[in-house]
Amino acid sequence: MSERALMEGSAAMAESAVRAGCRFYAGYPITPSTEILEYMSVRLPEVGGTCMNAESEIEAIGMVWGAAGCGVRSMIASTGQGISLMQESFAELANAQIPIVAVNMCRGQADYFQATRGGGHGDYRFIVLAPASAQEAVDLAQLAFHLADEWRNPVMIMGDFLLSHTSELVEFPAAAFPEPSAKPWAVTGANGRRGITLSPLGPPEKLSTDIAAALGAATAKHAAIRAAETRAETAHLDDAELVVVAFGFPGRFARYAVRLARERGLRVGFVRPISLWPFPRDVVATAAQRARAVAVFELNAGQMIEDVELAVRGRVPVHAIGGISHDHSGFGVGPLLNVDYILERIEAVYAA
Amino acid sequence: MEREIVFTGIGGQGIQLMAKVLAQAAVDAGRHAMLFGLYGGAMRGGPSESTVVIGDAPIEAPPIVPACWSIVAMHPSALPALLAKLRPGGLLFANETLVDVALDGRAVVPVPATRLAEESGNVMGAGMVMLGAFVAHTAVVPLERVVAAMRAALPPHRTRMADANAALLARGAERVRTAQHAGAA
Numbered sequence: 277m278s279e280r281a282l283m284e285g286s287a288a289m290a291e292s293a294v295r296a297g298c299r300f301y302a303g304y305p306i307t308p309s310t311e312i313l314e315y316m317s318v319r320l321p322e323v324g325g326t327c328m329n330a331e332s333e334i335e336a337i338g339m340v341w342g343a344a345g346c347g348v349r350s351m352i353a354s355t356g357q358g359i360s361l362m363q364e365s366f367a368e369l370a371n372a373q374i375p376i377v378a379v380n381m382c383r384g385q386a387d388y389f390q391a392t393r394g395g396g397h398g399d400y401r402f403i404v405l406a407p408a409s410a411q412e413a414v415d416l417a418q419l420a421f422h423l424a425d426e427w428r429n430p431v432m433i434m435g436d437f438l439l440s441h442t443s444e445l446v447e448f449p450a451a452a453f454p455e456p457s458a459k460p461w462a463v464t465g466a467n468g469r470r471g472i473t474l475s476p477l478g479p480p481e482k483l484s485t486d487i488a489a490a491l492g493a494a495t496a497k498h499a500a501i502r503a504a505e506t507r508a509e510t511a512h513l514d515d516a517e518l519v520v521v522a523f524g525f526p527g528r529f530a531r532y533a534v535r536l537a538r539e540r541g542l543r544v545g546f547v548r549p550i551s552l553w554p555f556p557r558d559v560v561a562t563a564a565q566r567a568r569a570v571a572v573f574e575l576n577a578g579q580m581i582e583d584v585e586l587a588v589r590g591r592v593p594v595h596a597i598g599g600i601s602h603d604h605s606g607f608g609v610g611p612l613l614n615v616d617y618i619l620e621r622i623e624a625v626y627a628a
Numbered sequence: 629m630e631r632e633i634v635f636t637g638i639g640g641q642g643i644q645l646m647a648k649v650l651a652q653a654a655v656d657a658g659r660h661a662m663l664f665g666l667y668g669g670a671m672r673g674g675p676s677e678s679t680v681v682i683g684d685a686p687i688e689a690p691p692i693v694p695a696c697w698s699i700v701a702m703h704p705s706a707l708p709a710l711l712a713k714l715r716p717g718g719l720l721f722a723n724e725t726l727v728d729v730a731l732d733g734r735a736v737v738p739v740p741a742t743r744l745a746e747e748s749g750n751v752m753g754a755g756m757v758m759l760g761a762f763v764a765h766t767a768v769v770p771l772e773r774v775v776a777a778m779r780a781a782l783p784p785h786r787t788r789m790a791d792a793n794a795a796l797l798a799r800g801a802e803r804v805r806t807a808q809h810a811g812a813a
Contacts, residue, residue, distance in 0.1 A: 442691045445655050528688075
């Protein structure tokens, strides 16, 4: 395959994952994530990898857990409904510090809470990355496998129907992040050495004696991840009276509306969190310090807005300008994915 | 400068293929392109739409565009709602076999795509006639790139149609080459 190709976001992301060294994929088909499973079913055998079409989401994440625990770069994809079923395993994986990459090709953006807070038990966190184009899906897939190994922590990539199904020109960079040559934590057989146990509770001999230490070790890195792995795109913040915050592919609609607002002479700035966790709190806080108001465009009933409010801390009003948006399919391609609508909302908040 | 082109028609007319071929041809010609198709479960007769944006840098426009440079209408059913997106000075390519070309005084490029395809004994190839006419009129990508992209885009069970499609692309291009040249990309 050439290094430059017109590809759907889902295929581009999957190809990038393979180039990042992903050699195991398991999934259960569900719109709009099925194209990743289809792509992997063809591509992984070509590079000596394995793709499993599991009989359920719970089974699929169990397979990924097993492969990743053996030190194989592993990936799973679904949409929010399927991701819901994996929450118990997600929590265990994170607390056992097993690196995986999980993709949620979300229907709309209703799974922000699910991704950034998680629905499993315990103090765990996923690093969450939200691409806004096929090229960024390529780049963030590379980064995701790197971060997962670097921090021994699961990484989630949040996409949606539009990211999955929009074709764009992508270029595949030379591998930016080589896979670690040694993974001393991996379960690779105990021939000639002591066995390794990958468990949220620590080694078996410490069971019931030092659980807090094991769980503490798995979560102590959160502060360092916050400090090192916060990512955001910004535009026009220098003189912005209104700051628009939006994420993922729908963020691209908001960015375009901001551009049109600028052409009309409105001093509007833009922040697109690329890492949803850790959330770019400082970027939003700094932008809000110079602005009169903040407007949040997201395709849900109001989820990321809570992180924006935590960053803004009441200094300026924070307005919701998005909402739940679906057509009859329920896949999240609804009437609010409309630049003119977003522009109207921006103008209304700006004039207030 | 980004050029947004919206293809509209019904399932079976080749809307998705036209758009895919145009986007691939643009990329093959060294440009950037974005492609997004929307269609329902009905393979025949249901609404089918696809948007292509072509530019010289990574595409900024979202795939559901607020305004477009051109509309290619193979069937009238979804056209009225789309017309509001056509920029002043934008071009409407109308399959005049099926679409009323007397559309409120807009600049219309009429192409009897379905009739020409029927005369060639391949009514299912009307989209190729229209695509040939579109690229000949706009020069947004060279026709040779489109022919090559079409050949590459066909699935194995359709490759026997490649030569017939190439002839239909040429037929559409020929149709407009005699007409006046308006804007170029």
